[in-house]
Amino acid sequence: MSFIGTVFGRGKRGPRRPSGFDPYGRHLIGKNLERHVHVDVENQTLFLDEDRRSSDEMQEWLNAHRRLTGAVWPAKWEGIAELTARKASFREITAIRDQAGEGAATAREAGRKLLTIAAAFRISDMHFRHGATHTSIEIRLRKKIMILKEVSRHEGRQLEIAIFNLQSSRKNTYSEKDPQDGGITGDALPGTGLANVRIIRGPSYPQMDGGGFMSLRFQYKEGTGARPEIPPDIILRSPKKPEVDIEAELLPKGFSPRQIDLLKYLCSFPAGFVVLTGPTGSGKSTTLLALSRHQARIDPHKRLITIERPVEYFMPWAVQLEVSNTDDTEQAQREFAEHARNMLRMDPDRVVIGEIQDVGVALVAVTLARTGHSGLTTLHVDDAFDIFPRLEDMDNDRLKRQVICDTSLFRGVVAQRIQSVLCPHCKLPWEPDDPRMPSVSRDALRSWGDTSGVYRRNPDGCDHCNHMGNDSPTAVAEVVVANTELMSNVIRHGVEIARQWHRARPDADTTMVEKSIALAFEGRVDPADIIGEVGQIPFRDELEQERRRATAARAARDAGTKEPAP
Structure with a gap:
């Protein structure tokens, strides 16, 4: 029996569902295709290896996926290096979410606290810059970029996801490898004097090593009154200068x-x-x-x-x-x-x-x-x-x-x-x-x-x-x-x-x-x-x-x- 027939052979009781059945077709990905396919369930998008576009095995899997889901998901073909980085990023984000688990509320509170501290300075912008090992959190204060905090990349991603999820709209699911925008209303940040926070984020070089950014534009209400208190242990630092003149x-x-x-x-x-x-x-x-x-x-x-x-x-x-x-x-x-x-x-x-x-x-x-x-x-x-x-x-x-x-x-x-x-x-x-x-x-x-x-x-x-x-x-x-x-x-x-x-x-x-x-x-x-x-x-x-x-x-x-x- 063919690959398709093995998975979708029908009898009187309908299609057979093997153990480990997944309604999105991930269980159908064989060992030969495992490195070459990523199924983004949240965004209902398939990311596929460009070099396998014409392979029989890939086409059979795509046909099987269509029959199983009853829909044609958008397929994005990309190089194996980019696809590998995407899959690694997915595993990292999944691990962060799993680790948060019941502590998701705590993560959101940490995000709110960070925005509250930034608003206390009456900054105009905040920036997350993710590198291979760490995340630099920067603010623009009196026209100058200053470093507010530096954390591990893992912690930086946790904060980014928590802040991104403060949006009242849930139409955008956080996706590390794709450019995204959005906004947080002032109602989600009481006591800060903020009317809203505009967000834009996405990948940046070196993407293979987890590079990325998130920029937040702070917009304040008129007549905001007293500012939130700035914690005494917060010390702003200048960005590091290149050494070679x-x-x-x-x-x-x-x-x-x-x-x-x-x-x-x-x-x-x-x-x-x-x-x-x-x-x-x-x-x-x-x-x-x-x-x-x-x-x-x-x-x-x-x-x-x-x-x-x-x-x-x-x-x-x-x-x-x-x-x-x-x-x-x-x-x-x-x-x-x-x-x-x-x-x-x-x-x-x-x-x-x-x-x-x-x-x-x-x-x-x-x-x-x-x-x-x-x-x-x-x-x-x-x-x-x-x-x-x-x-x-x-x-x-x-x-x-x-x-x-x-x-x-x-x-x-x-x-x-x-x-x-x-x-x-x-x-x-x-x-x-x-x-x-x-x-x-x-x-x-x-x-x-x-x-x-x-x-x-x-x-x-x-x-x-x-x-x-x-x-x-x-x-x-x-x-x-x-x-x-x-x-x-x-x-x-x-x-x-x-x-x-x-x-x-x-x-x-x-x-x-x-x-x-x-x-x-x-x-x-x-x-x-x-x-x-x-x-x-x-x-x-x-x-x-x-x-x-x-x-x-x-x-x-x-x-x-x-x-x-x-």
Whole structure:
């Protein structure tokens, strides 16, 4: 008899029910499927392993489940790692509920007490941040994030569930792995002066280790009278600062002290985005991490929320919302949109958007900047100034340059590449007739000075470099601080003129290729690698002439005379 017939074989007395019968079909899950199926009875949803979607055994079980329940439950297909984490979370939550048992009232009372203490401070927001081992309970008091309490993750989940269940509505059953919202009425919190508490919660990175968050917005009644008494043993603490400073992080990577000072300046604004640009593998995410760490070190009292696809680096100072790294573009867009809606309700001061990939993400960044949030993000363009036409190409109406060329939206841009560095032990003198380079590139290099100190890679390498010919690479970057002149020139004259005029400024950072050329004349970089990794080598006199023309044009404009042709 088939699998279906074994379970649902009918006789005169109806279907046979084996021992351990479960009306939701969990007893039908065989050993081969046990790891690949999770039945969420409370929400009547099936979570299934994507890799088993087409297996006969999975399809038979789904058919059996439909016949047994008499309904088609929604099925969510996900990767085995996410499914495993979901099942582990379910076991943990079940254990918490079982442990509470008759003590559920005690747990609710602990939740009420925590909210009462928080209300005594007249806070605006409370946040639960669950990590792998502990939960940090934070409050916003006088615009600053402070730590109210730190407990084990198990205790943190107990408190979260207890508070979530204070809602008068029972339409939402607590589900650790799914985003949820709700609210607690002031009637459930007598003596606190609260009118209501709005809730939003859900999973966050690292989800596999139990990561999650819950944010509560406190709204008070008018004329609340005396505040609840603050227990004398409650001592607020500042969030922990990251230990590594930005100089120690970026100087060894190739950033100059002046560039680091410009980056600090860009990170100090209370609103607006800093955009890091470059191709895949150019070090954008590493630099973004350093900038975010710097912000958390300088002011740990600000709250950071990120949306990333996928999360590349763990940021202990942030709540990181992850978008599935799926090939399904529509699914990824839906997840991002949901995270973006939730982000604005999670009380952020700063935000990180991992990458602006499409018009929807770009519009979210613009909205966040306009609503007073500072942010970091990345964009795949070749040159720092190309962010404007790239965004405009996404939506020629909502992202036209007249809209986005605003220093309150975009504070600055960092263009970056990773440049190969020569092994100091085996590098070879560069030859003026280097066959690896076009003659025009060789001539352009010689226009920058005496090439007797220039070297090339040894193709055989040595023992010091594992016969690769290279040492550890370095970053070459251009930091562009946006100003009114730059934005106005992009609108009036276009990107090319705006680029020339900005680079002609005496306070402008030099280009990436100029930095690579300087490294070549220091004997550290192979000129052929400049062409392959950064860009073509310009003739020095042509570059200087271009900047002199741009300087003259700027001077003529400032004097009120006709601007010379660029």
